[in-house]
Amino acid sequence: MQKSQSAKNFVGRVTTGGLNYHKDTHAFDSSMVPDKARDAVAEIRELTAADILCLKPPAWSKSTYVDRTKYYTDQLPLRKKKFEIHIGLQDFHNLDPHANKIYKGTELRNDYTGWNVSTYFEQNELKKRLKNLTEKSSEATAKVSQKLQGYLKPSMSQTKFNEKLRDEKISDNELRNKIKEQYLYECPKSSAEKTSAEVFKRLSEYKLKVKQGEIANMNTDDETYRPSLNRNLTHNIERKRVHDGVWMYSEANQKESWSCCMCEDFNAPGCIVKIRNKDRWITISL
Numbered sequence: 001m002q003k004s005q006s007a008k009n010f011v012g013r014v015t016t017g018g019l020n021y022h023k024d025t026h027a028f029d030s031s032m033v034p035d036k037a038r039d040a041v042a043e044i045r046e047l048t049a050a051d052i053l054c055l056k057p058p059a060w061s062k063s064t065y066v067d068r069t070k071y072y073t074d075q076l077p078l079r080k081k082k083f084e085i086h087i088g089l090q091d092f093h094n095l096d097p098h099a100n101k102i103y104k105g106t107e108l109r110n111d112y113t114g115w116n117v118s119t120y121f122e123q124n125e126l127k128k129r130l131k132n133l134t135e136k137s138s139e140a141t142a143k144v145s146q147k148l149q150g151y152l153k154p155s156m157s158q159t160k161f162n163e164k165l166r167d168e169k170i171s172d173n174e175l176r177n178k179i180k181e182q183y184l185y186e187c188p189k190s191s192a193e194k195t196s197a198e199v200f201k202r203l204s205e206y207k208l209k210v211k212q213g214e215i216a217n218m219n220t221d222d223e224t225y226r227p228s229l230n231r232n233l234t235h236n237i238e239r240k241r242v243h244d245g246v247w248m249y250s251e252a253n254q255k256e257s258w259s260c261c262m263c264e265d266f267n268a269p270g271c272i273v274k275i276r277n278k279d280r281w282i283t284i285s286l
C-alpha cells in the first residue's frame, strides 16, 4: 500500500491517474518509457549535439539547402576563403591544367527534326579554338601568379622558422657548452635536469644582454631628452596693410588720392596694419 502511494507521485507513469501534477513534484518516472522511444531520443540527441571537439567521425553534409535569393557563386563562402588565404589560415593551390584531350560528345536526343545531326567536325578548327582558350587561361593564371609573387605558404614559413631555430641552436652550441662547464664547476653535484635548466636560463640572459647592448649602441650622441623648442618658439603671425578709405578725387590735393590718409600713390602700402595670429585659438564658436 505504501509502495503504490509513493508511485503515484511520479509524473509520466500511466498509473498516475491524471495529467496534472503539483509544483513540488520533482521526479519523473522514466521506467515505463519504451526502449524504442528512449533509443530514438538518444539518437536524435547525439545527432544534433554540437561537435565542438571534433570527436565524431567525419560525414558528408546531407543538407540540400540552397539559398535561392543568391547566385550560385555567392552561395559559396568564397570571400571568406579568399580572406583566410590572405591572412594565412588557408593555402592557395595552383590547379594543374587539364589534359588537352578532346572527347567526342554523346548524343542523347531521339528526335532530330530540324537539327543538324552531322557529327562532322574540323579537327584543326577545334585545335585552334583550344589553343586560343589555353592562351587566355594561361594569361589569367600568369596575372594571378604575379599578384602572389613573394607569397609564402604557412607551411613553408613554419619550415623556415624551424630551420632558423635549428641554425641558432647549432651556433649557440659552443657557448652553451662553455656555460655548462662553468656551471658544473660551480655546482658539481647538480642533476642533469637542473643543469640544462640553468644553462638555458643563463644563455637567454646572456643573449638578452647582448641585444640590449646592441640597442644601446644604436642611440647616437645627438639624441637628447631636452624638449625641442624650434617648433614652440616660432610665431605664425601674418601682417597685412590696407587702406580703409576709398580711392577718389580729393579737393585738398587737387588730384586723386586715398581718402583715409591722403596718399597720392594708388599702390602705396596701406595706412592700417592688420595683424593675424594664426596660432591663436578660435573660440568664436564655443
Ligand SMILES: [Zn+2]
Residues within 6 Å of the ligand: 242, 243, 244, 245, 258, 260, 261, 262, 263, 270, 271, 272
Ligand atoms: Zn590710407
